[in-house]
Amino acid sequence: KAGVTQTPRYLIKTRGQQVTLSCSPISGHRSVSWYQQTPGQGLQFLFEYFSETQRNKGNFPGRFSGRQFSNSRSEMNVSTLELGDSALYLCASSPAGTGNYEQYFGPGTRLTVT
Amino acid sequence: AQSVTQLGSHVSVSEGALVLLRCNYSSSVPPYLFWYVQYPNQGLQLLLKYTSAATLVKGINGFEAEFKKSETSFHLTKPSAHMSDAAEYFCAVSDVNTGNQFYFGTGTSLTVIP
Numbered sequence: 001k002a003g004v005t006q007t008p009r010y011l012i013k014t015r016g017q018q019v020t021l022s023c024s025p026i027s028g029h030r031s032v033s034w035y036q037q038t039p040g041q042g043l044q045f046l047f048e049y050f051s052e053t054q055r056n057k058g059n060f061p062g063r064f065s066g067r068q069f070s071n072s073r074s075e076m077n078v079s080t081l082e083l084g085d086s087a088l089y090l091c092a093s094s095p096a097g098t099g100n101y102e103q104y105f106g107p108g109t110r111l112t113v114t
Numbered sequence: 115a116q117s118v119t120q121l122g123s124h125v126s127v128s129e130g131a132l133v134l135l136r137c138n139y140s141s142s143v144p145p146y147l148f149w150y151v152q153y154p155n156q157g158l159q160l161l162l163k164y165t166s167a168a169t170l171v172k173g174i175n176g177f178e179a180e181f182k183k184s185e186t187s188f189h190l191t192k193p194s195a196h197m198s199d200a201a202e203y204f205c206a207v208s209d210v211n212t213g214n215q216f217y218f219g220t221g222t223s224l225t226v227i228p
Contacts, residue, residue: 105157
């Protein structure tokens with residue numbers, strides 16, 4: 001099976017712009033989670049989508065949003081970019097169910113905001 | 115609330131020496147525990163997981179971890195370090211109350227000295 005794929009791998013944006021990142025989960029996985037990874041804050045949970053519905057949400061401002069399509073592919077959007085949004089954004093997929101299912105991570109999208 | 119503490123943000127060991135990376139968790143219900151490894155510019159790869167079966171869990175690349183409920187710990191060990199083990203290691207916890215939301219520790223950077 002193909003792994004989790006994320007596009008693009010690298011992105012440079014300017015403050016105030018918006019950005020959309022894409023994630024394709026492992027075939028058959030219905031849950032997609034997004035994380036922000038920075039040297040200072042570590043891995044922080046953004047949100048999780050399951051069957052096109054947001055099931056869990058982390059503590060991020062409303063500028064961060066996401067959605068999931070019927071084929072389980074997911075996108076996250078960040079509007080009005082700030083310098084502090086520079087980070088590695090990781091997507092993870094897992095099968096249906098909760099708690100005891102491991103998450104499989106993609107390679108991430110490195111976002112740089114200038 | 116669930117949380118994970120990884121003691122030691124940096125650990126150095128000699129090649130061939132024992133690797134011990136510490137993880138303590140807090141959870142109000144039986145947890146599911148995971149160890150992930152991250153190599154530079156890559157996503158996270160699952161090393162092993164504990165889901166209430168055997169307390170000693172064996173993973174990939176010769177790593178294993180032991181769940182100790184009385185100590186709320188899930189330390190990761192490897193008898194003999196290899197140069198290729200140099201990476202960032204993350205402990206994570208989830209449980210039935212968090213759905214599929216993982217809580218990650220801040221990570222431990224492992225250096226292997228030749």
